[in-house]
Amino acid sequence: MQTTVTSKSSLSNAATAPRQDDFLTIDDVGKVYPLPKGDRYTVLEGVNLTVQQGEFICLIGHSGCGKSTLLNMVSGFAKPTAGQVRLQGQPIVKPGPDRMVVFQGYALLPWLSVFDNVFLAVNAVFPQKTRAEKNRVVHEHLAMVGLTEAADKKPPEISGGMKQRVAIARALSIRPAVLVLDEPFGALDAITKEELQEELLKIWNNNRCTVLMITHDIDEALFLADRLVMMTNGPAAKIGEIMTIPFPRPRDRSRIMELPEYYKLRNYALDFLYNRFAHDVD
Template identity: 45%
Template sequence: MSSEAFLKVEGLAKTYPGSAEPVFDGVNFGIARGEFVCIIGHSGCGKTTILNALAGLESASAGHVFMDQREVAGPSLERGVVFQGHALMPWLSVRKNIAFAVRSRWKDWSAAQVDAQVEKYVEMVHLGAAIDKKPSALSGGMKQRVGIARAFAIEPKMLLLDEPFGALDALTRGTIQDELLRICAETHQTVFMITHDVDEAILLADKILLMSNGPQARVAEIVVNTMPRQRERATLHHDPQYYRIRNHLVDFLVARSKDLSHGRAPEHPPEVRPGLANDSAADSPVRAPLQRVV
């Protein structure tokens, strides 16, 4: 693993009580500081369990997670989590929902400092006009924006996103994706995100982890997004690299779907030293799509 990795996952595995096989095992990957990484795989491969292990919300059966050279041993405000549902407290306004998180992070802050932090991140997701409304008065997309603002407001070292846009309509999802890209560019946030949307992964991610099927799932491949980082939804499909990357991801998922439908045993890729995008191809599982897909 490169010494520059901000987050390192080594030999991670999870077996639930009463199960003969692990959901996943031998999971290895690294994330550089400021990098946006998406993970894709079919249901049952353990994506959410991996995210929960990174967050310290769930213990792995084997392996280790290190963030900023310290092992993750439990939940921490250094890691912000945005769940599939907005997880807002319905009796509190937008302002008070976010203020609750900010006060948890900085217990000695004055009310004015807390309010300034809340307003900064509410404005960042363009919800200033709704800051004193309760969640019941907000649309689904607005609630997810509040969840994102709350996660960013505690200024975590790492942001963990569990399909935060999956339940939204396409127009709202696209708008929030654009907001997320803009905020991450401004804050240089390190992000790990679960998605089932190939186009979302190509738009947002610097690297895309492809999971083999469970049980005994593993990171089968790490695809480096070679498109320029300043990507926009409206023009993404005009980049000549777009379809080569997209076809590679779709082909991988289709092949795994056929494995599921035929009941084939999970793949076990050869053991290799996990590495980051700048490691040499000879000793890294990282594969740039332009080297792989012609």
């Protein structure tokens, strides 16, 4: 088993020469926000990343390093100040059903049932389907996340973990090309978090949509990801290094945690975050 870590010095041309099989390309992207009195704040600068179809990518870095900003540009909620984000060769300029986001805060409508929260997305994206077809899609995806029995309940009546399952079912029900996850398990207890990580991995193994996920949890990234993208600190943050996760799939958490390679990778990521790119202490 061999670990591959790509340093930022070898990333400068990573996205400048697109290949025919490139799926998602982040090409020399920068993001600058105007401040009062004419000042400017550079969040991201010179970010290059190429993602192949079906990859599971995790992004990690300290708060303020632009992880959410970067994924907002992939989602179409924000536009780059410099550079370009492309999906299958086409520039991303606005949100679309080919990119679905799951937030940490669930974003469910509390007055609708679990079923109707998912149905709302299916109905919006597939208006040409019959009601029976839409119902089938909703039931299929609720079953996928183990929520068949909770279909008629409303969000205030279910747990946080179940709410996140609804959000994942809703996102997957429209069959997005890219699934964007912004710390989806960050607010959950440790047991529920591990259960949902396992569930997500099973679903991804069956569907193999492309996933971009923000996390602050190195163990979570090592269990889920094909590659771990480690961001430098802001302002003007960029990709510092990319770690290829070598563990074969399907993965067994207890088995990979017994491997010496697991702890080498974990310690390398910890060193990157807390030594080489530690936050300054006042």
